[in-house]
Amino acid sequence: MPSTALVWVRRELRVHDHPALSLAAREHERVAPVFILDPGILRGRFPSPARAAFLHGCLRELDASLRGLGGALLIREGRPWDELPRLAGETGAETVYWANDVSPYARARDERVRQALARDGVRVEVCPGNFAANVGSIRTTLGNPYRVFTPFYRAWLEADRRPVEDPPANLTPPSGIAHGRLPAASALGADDPPARLVDPGESAGREAMHAWLAHGVACYADRHDRLAGGTSRLSPYLHFGCLSVRELEARVAGRTGDGAAEFRRQLCWRDFYAHVLLFHPDVARHEMQQRYRSLEWAQDEDLLESWRRGRTGYPLVDAGMRELLETGWMHNRARLVVGSFLTKDLHLDWREGERHFMRRLLDGDEANNNGNWQWIASVGTDSAPYFRRLLNPISQQRRHDPEGEYVRRWVPELRGVPDEHLAEPWRMSESEQQEAGCVIGSDYPAPIVDHAVERKRAMERYRAAGAE
DNA sequence: TTTTGAGTTGTTCGA
DNA sequence: GTCGAACAACTCAAA
DSSP, X not given: OOOEEEEEESSOXXXXXXXXXHHHHHHOSEEXXXXXXXXXXXXXSSOOHHHHHHHXXXXXXXXXXXXXXXXXXXXEESOHHHHHHHHHHHHTOSEEEEEOOOSHHHHHHHHHHHHHHHHTTOEEEEEOOSOSSOTTTOOOTTSOOOOSHHHHHHHHHHXXXXXXXXXXXXXXXXXXXXXOOOOOGGGGTOSSOOSSOOOOSHHHHHHHHHHIIIIIGGGHHHHTTOTTSOSOOOHHHHHTTSSOHHHHHHHHHXXXXXXXXXXXXXXXXXXXXXXXXXXXXXXXXXXXXXGGGGOOOBOOHHHHHHHHHTOSSOHHHHHHHHHHHHHSOOOHHHHHHHHHIIIIISOBOHHHHHHHHHHHOTTOOHHHHHHHHHHHTTOSSOOSOGGGGOOOHHHHHHHHOTTOHHHHHHOGGXXXXXXXXXXXXXXXXXXXXXXXXXXXXXXXOOOSXXXXXXXXXXXXXXXXXXXX
């Protein structure tokens, strides 16, 4: 009887540098990678048509890649703690391999699966997840988890890295097992996905990585804040594990220059927020900083919907929100501006922003999204004062999109507005509005709030909550 | 135990 | 237009 293993694939949708797949292939004669369509995720806390569509494309390609190695991807639908023991029984697998994950749902699910498999005498091997370093083992000198980024970053730079693995040379599947069919994308919840979705899958991800390493990363330090370009746009591939962040980081770590160093530092933020969620699972629902748990948030569905639709009357805010709706992605600088606007101009709960982003973002990742929302809402790990995170959407636009390329791309009503009015189109005279083909209040919304006024109110709200 | 240095990304106001 | 000050005080991490 040949030894058999299952590789439970969740967000490791690749064959390159896949620790669980490589280890299983080294240790067993027969290997069956399996993906389980889990209603706990597809219809769970943060369902997303965009990610469902992207996932569907990734799964198709992964199956093809595995077939190229002699294997195939098994598809099952149901709860993992039911499906994995059943499949282990059918295949005679003695070990199940998977990659570590940090979200509260993933950890509870994995524990339940582990217990179910243990009852059948099936061994579990947890392999490193898609992080550059081992986020669970980085500790302060006293052995505590970090709560501040910079000391974490220093330790992270020094931390051991696992080696980058080659894909297995070939795979032999267990015989006589039904593959299961990948249902149509709509069955995964991919109804009404964004119109302009980036190409899913490992090969597209690797192509994007190589292009970024060849042409982008060297200029990253100077250009990453430029709204019209300058970032890697690799985040969807990293979220779904089409790319190994360990491989990417290793390629960047060997380079000199500010761009490579700064980009590597940004990769560390992924690990940091995973580390935070792992050791402080409460942040999934509550502010990291106790004193801000008493902040009161406005409730106004009309304002919230204007923000979601990109109809606030502030061009940069609207450009960012529309980029998100149309593509499932948003430039990082725009994420900061729209986040500040939601929480400090509209005074709406950061969890509403978190939820909307999770619904729409291809890279929607619980740890990263939560950490960044808490950061821009000034309630998270960052100890800088709240007024340092209160961004002016007008000056941000002038600084980071001076030619208006980004705003004009995503807000077509404003294309005819001259540069000097593009950040504050409502200041145009009536004749200037006519000439620009953009009448404020009919072609493009008037500002839904006055930033100068709301800024003062936000300062007061935060000051009062912090002083309690 | 106590001390010390430091903390992603800003904005406004008035001289 | 440029520049410095004010916007607060606190907690983390290491020595």
